[in-house]
Amino acid sequence: MPELPEVETIRRELAGDVDGRSIVEAWSHSSAKFTPALDAVGATVIGLGRRGKYLLFDLAPAKGATPDAQLIIHLGMTGQLWVGAIPEEHRHVRAKWLLDDGRHLVFNDTRRFGRLRVVPHGDHSSVTTLAQLGPEPDAAEFTPASLKASVAASSRRIKTQLLSQRPVAGLGNIYADEALWRARINPSRRAITGPDAQRLHLAITEVIAEGIANRGTTLKDYRTPDGGTGSNQHRLQCYGRGGQPCRSCGTELRSRQIDQRTTTWCPACQRS
DNA sequence: CGGGGTTCCTGGCCGC
DNA sequence: TGCGGCCAGGAACCCC
Numbered sequence: 653m654p655e656l657p658e659v660e661t662i663r664r665e666l667a668g669d670v671d672g673r674s675i676v677e678a679w680s681h682s683s684a685k686f687t688p689a690l691d692a693v694g695a696t697v698i699g700l701g702r703r704g705k706y707l708l709f710d711l712a713p714a715k716g717a718t719p720d721a722q723l724i725i726h727l728g729m730t731g732q733l734w735v736g737a738i739p740e741e742h743r744h745v746r747a748k749w750l751l752d753d754g755r756h757l758v759f760n761d762t763r764r765f766g767r768l769r770v771v772p773h774g775d776h777s778s779v780t781t782l783a784q785l786g787p788e789p790d791a792a793e794f795t796p797a798s799l800k801a802s803v804a805a806s807s808r809r810i811k812t813q814l815l816s817q818r819p820v821a822g823l824g825n826i827y828a829d830e831a832l833w834r835a836r837i838n839p840s841r842r843a844i845t846g847p848d849a850q851r852l853h854l855a856i857t858e859v860i861a862e863g864i865a866n867r868g869t870t871l872k873d874y875r876t877p878d879g880g881t882g883s884n885q886h887r888l889q890c891y892g893r894g895g896q897p898c899r900s901c902g903t904e905l906r907s908r909q910i911d912q913r914t915t916t917w918c919p920a921c922q923r924s
Numbered sequence: 925c926g927g928g929g930t931t932c933c934t935g936g937c938c939g940c
Numbered sequence: 941t942g943c944g945g946c947c948a949g950g951a952a953c954c955c956c
Contacts (some may be wrong), residue, residue: 653949685932685952705950729949730934736942745932763933765950781951808927815950825949872936872948889932 653726656789656822657863658874658882659705662733665877667700669735672715673751681746683764689747692723692769704785704821707733710773719773723781729766734758734877753825762873774839786820789860795821800849811839811910818854825913826869826891831855833890839915840923890916 654662674696680689695711697720700710708724727733728745735757740746743857747759747768759766769779776782786796786802802819803810813819814828823831832839834855837848844852868882871892875881889899894907894916903920 655950698937726951728933728951761933762935763949765933767952779952804927817951914947 653729653824653826653829653871654705654731654868654874655824655863656702656705656860657827657866657884658868659702659727659822660864661709661867661876661882662727663700663702663707663711666733666735669755669877670697670700670709670751670757673697673753673757674715675757676750677754678749679747681764683746685764685767686746688769690748692697692721695721695723697723698797703782703788703882705824706779706782706785711770721770722773723768723770724776724779725759725768726766728761728763728767730762730873731766732758732760732873734879735873761783761867764807781817784818786818789857794844794853795858796849796853799853800844800846803844807842809839809910810837810841810844811913811915815911815913822860823856825915826888827856827859827863829848829891829916830859830889831920833917834859836921838924839910840924841918890918892916 675692678690678693680686692711696715697709698712699710707725710719711723712719735755738756738758742760742761744760746757749757749758771778793844798895799819801842803813806813811828814823831852835851837844837852861870863884865886866882866887867876869884870881871885895903896905898905898918898921901920903918905916906919907914908914
C-alpha cells in the first residue's frame, strides 16, 4: 500500500517523464473517483510534487507559465503510475493521459481505492485530509514538541492518530507499526510523555528516510514507475510479524485490530 | 467539529 | 475443480 516512501519514490522516478509534457487527451473509468482525469486535458505539466501520500502535478495553461491548476492523485491501496506502454496484464487501468511525446501516463488500480481530482492550484479545500495534513516527517515544523502537542489534542489511540495524517503526514499501517515498535510505544496508548515523543519523532523520521532510501516496501502490488520493486520489505521488524519473535527481545509479537487495522506490537518492548 | 461507523473494491487463500 | 467466506485497508462520507 503506497505510503510516503512509496509515493516519494514514484514522484522521483516519474518527474523526468512528465515535466514539460502537455496532455493531449485523456480517458478514465466511469467512477467519479477517476472521471476528473479529463479535466487535465490541454494543460502542461510543469512540476511534480508530493504532500504526504498525495502526488501533486502542477498544471499550467502553456509551457513555462505559472501553474493555475493541480492534478491530485492518491494511489489508495493498489495504485500504480507510470509513463509508457500498457501491457496486456494491466487489466485495471482507471485513467490514462496521452502526452505530447506520444506516450501515456497510466494509472492502474486493481481495487479502485485510489482517486484523483483537478483543483485550482494550491486550493486543497475539496480534499479534506490533504487540507488538514500534518507536517512532512522531514520538515522543520515536525518536532518532538509538535508531535506531543498534536497527540494531546485528541484522546484517540496513538495508532489511530498516526493513521489520521494529522500529527505527521504520510504514515500508513506498515510504517506506523514500525515506528511505534522502534520507539517502544504501545499502539493503544492515548497519551505520550515528552521522552515518548522524542523517541517516536526520531523513529518516524528514521523509518520514513530508510523506506525512501530502499525505494519503498513491496509486499504485493507496489511497483516503481519502471516496474521494479522496493526493497524495504526485507527491513521490516514488526509489521506483519504477529506470532513471530520480537527482533529486539524474542517475545512473541501480538496482533489485534485497532480501528479495523491489523496492528502488531511487542507486549514486552511496547508495554502499555 | 470530533469521533464512530460505513463504504468502496479485487484477488489470494482456505476449507469443504 | 468450484465456490463461498474471509481478509488485506486509506480515506471519503454520513451522522450524531
